[in-house]
Structure formats: C-alpha cells, structure tokens
Amino acid sequence: MERVEVAVIGAGQAGLATSYWLAERQIEHVLLERDRPGNSWHDRWDSFCLVTPNWTLSLPGFPYDGDDPDGFIPRDAIADYVTRYREFLNAPVQESTEVLRISRRDGGWILNTNRGDWFAGSVVVATGAFPFSFTPPVAKSIHPDVLQLHGGEYRQASALPDGGVLVVGSGQSGAQIVDDLAIEGRDVWFSVGHSGRGPRRYRGKDITAWFKEVGFSDMPVNEEMRQQPSIIVSGRDGGKDLNLRAFGRDGVHLLGRVLEADAHTH
Numbered sequence: 001m002e003r004v005e006v007a008v009i010g011a012g013q014a015g016l017a018t019s020y021w022l023a024e025r026q027i028e029h030v031l032l033e034r035d036r037p038g039n040s041w042h043d044r045w046d047s048f049c050l051v052t053p054n055w056t057l058s059l060p061g062f063p064y065d066g067d068d069p070d071g072f073i074p075r076d077a078i079a080d081y082v083t084r085y086r087e088f089l090n091a092p093v094q095e096s097t098e099v100l101r102i103s104r105r106d107g108g109w110i111l112n113t114n115r116g117d118w119f120a121g122s123v124v125v126a127t128g129a130f131p132f133s134f135t136p137p138v139a140k141s142i143h144p145d146v147l148q149l150h151g152g153e154y155r156q157a158s159a160l161p162d163g164g165v166l167v168v169g170s171g172q173s174g175a176q177i178v179d180d181l182a183i184e185g186r187d188v189w190f191s192v193g194h195s196g197r198g199p200r201r202y203r204g205k206d207i208t209a210w211f212k213e214v215g216f217s218d219m220p221v222n223e224e225m226r227q228q229p230s231i232i233v234s235g236r237d238g239g240k241d242l243n244l245r246a247f248g249r250d251g252v253h254l255l256g257r258v259l260e261a262d263a264h265t266h
Contacts, residue, residue: 001117001118001119002030002119003119003120004028004030004119004120004121005027005028005121006027006028006120006124007030007032007111008029008030008031008126009032009099009111009123009125009126009127010031010032010033010126010127010128011031011033011036011037011038011093011095011126012037012038012039012040013059013082014126015037015124015126016031016037016059016082016085016086017059017060018126019031019092020059020060020061020089021060023089023091030092030093030094030118031091031092031093032094032097032111032113032118033093033095033096034097034098035095035096036095037086037091037095038078038083038086040128041079044075045075045155045156045176045177046075046155046156047074047156047180047236048075048176049072049073049074049075049234049235049236050072050073050078050235051233051234052072052208053070053072053209054070054072054073055069055070057073057078057081059085061088062084062085062088064081070206071238071239072235072239096115097114097115099111099112100112100114102123105119106119107121108122109121109122111123133152135148135150136258138258138260138261141260141261141262142261151174154177156180157184157186160186164188164189165181165188166188166189166190166191166255167188167190168258170190170194170195170232171193171230171232172195172230175195175234175242176234178190179234179247180236182250188252188253189252189253190244190254191255191257191258192244192255192257193229194229195229195232196228196229196231197231197232197241197244198231198241199241200234200240
C-alpha cells in the first residue's frame with residue numbers, strides 16, 4: 001500500500017490548483033486522476049468555446065499569457081492550458097487511476113483504486129460539481145430506435161441522423177448545443193426550464209467582469225444568489241447572448257418541460 005500525506009482526487013483545474021498550494025507549503029501529496037488532467041474539457045463538443053473571457057484563465061501562479069484577454073478560446077486551447085499548467089507544476093499525477101472507495105482507518109483514509117490502494121492522512125475531493133452525467137427517467141420511455149445522447153456525448157450536428165432534434169434542458173450546455181444545431185441548419189425543438197437570461201456585455205464590459213466587480217464570484221455556494229439558475233451566454237463567435245426569443249425568431253421550436261414520453265411520441 002502506498003502512503004502519502006494528502007491525496008487529491010481529480011487532476012482538473014481544481015485538483016491542480018490544490019497541488020500548487022500544497023507544494024507551496026511543502027506538503028507531500030498525490031493527485032489520483034481516473035483519466036488525464038483536464039479531461040472534462042476534451043469531452044466538450046467540437047465548436048465549444050470558453051464561456052467566460054480568457055482573462056479568467058488564471059490558475060495559481062499561471063495567469064493567462066495570450067494576446068486576447070477579452071476573447072473566448074476554443075475547447076482544445078482550454079485543454080492545452082490545463083496540460084501546460086500540469087507541466088508547469090510538475091504535479092505528481094497518477095493518470096488512469098480511478099478511486100473506487102474511500103474509508104476511514106487509523107486516523108487517516110484508505111483509498112481503494114483500480115491500480116492499488118493508498119493510505120492518506122487527508123483527502124481533497126476535486127472531482128468537480130458534476131462528475132457524473134444524469135439522464136431523467138422519462139428517457140427510458142422513448143423508443144430505442146430514437147437516438148439519445150447525453151449532452152456530454154454530443155460532438156457535432158453532422159454526426160446525428162437526419163431529421164429533427166429535441167434538446168431537453170435550457171442551461172448553458174443545452175442552449176449552446178441548440179445554437180450549434182441551428183447554425184448547422186438542423187430542425188430543432190428546445191424543451192426549456194428556468195435558466196436565466198442576461199447580456200453578454202453591459203456598458204462596455206463582459207457580464208463576467210460585472211459579476212466579479214459586485215462580489216458575486218466571491219459568494220459562498222450556499223448563498224441564495226449563487227443558487228439561482230445561471231444566465232445563458234456563449235463564447236462562440238467572439239462571445240454572444242443566447243436568447244430564447246431570438247431562438248424562436250430564428251426557427252427553433254420552443255417547448256415547455258418534458259413530462260413523459262411514449263415510444264415515438266412526447
């Protein structure tokens with residue numbers, strides 16, 4: 001069994017930033033990553049761009065070093081930034097190491113992984129807010145002949161069969177996928193919920209800068225304002241609003257929430 005002072009589960013931006021501060025304090029640690037550092041960025045669709053401006057790419061000790069701080073870099077460049085950060089830190093990452101179980105023992109923690117066990121005095125869980133995809137139970141009632149994809153599996157419109165596409169869920173991912181499908185000329189139905197609407201820019205500043213200026217970004221996650229649905233915007237095409245009314249005007253069929261399904265009928 002391997003022994004370490006601190007085990008960090010996940011080597012995305014949160015795990016790597018944790019590694020930076022642990023190294024600053026000369027605390028022995030390891031990062032256990034089930035895939036590769038920053039893998040969640042690789043899993044975005046082909047046209048994905050960073051939703052916040054490039055200046056927000058500012059991990060500890062490694063600020064954005066490009067020439068377009070107010071732009072929105074594409075998916076592969078985001079993944080490259082995370083990879084370069086790992087190399088900059090020389091972070092002690094164990095790739096392809098999935099933590100299967102954690103249990104308390106002898107004043108520390110036993111971490112059972114697919115590549116052996118670890119004992120750690122402390123554990124930091126840095127797996128992100130949404131480490132597992134969720135598909136609502138109603139999806140089981142749709143006929144298997146109808147192709148279903150979770151948003152994390154979508155890559156590009158041309159990879160889908162011919163015909164209309166129903167997108168369920170109007171958060172950031174759903175709205176941006178609808179935008180991608182509409183740009184490619186697909187016939188799209190959009191099942192919307194309660195996500196908010198806001199401008200991409202206001203009085204010459206990106207909405208992200210205003211959030212930072214008023215202290216929104218510093219609020220704890222349990223604050224009421226932080227629990228409200230996020231506004232839908234996009235980093236594509238230099239950054240833009242995503243407006244449900246504009247979607248409707250441009251031919252997207254806006255629907256209410258999906259309640260049930262019966263084979264080919266919803």
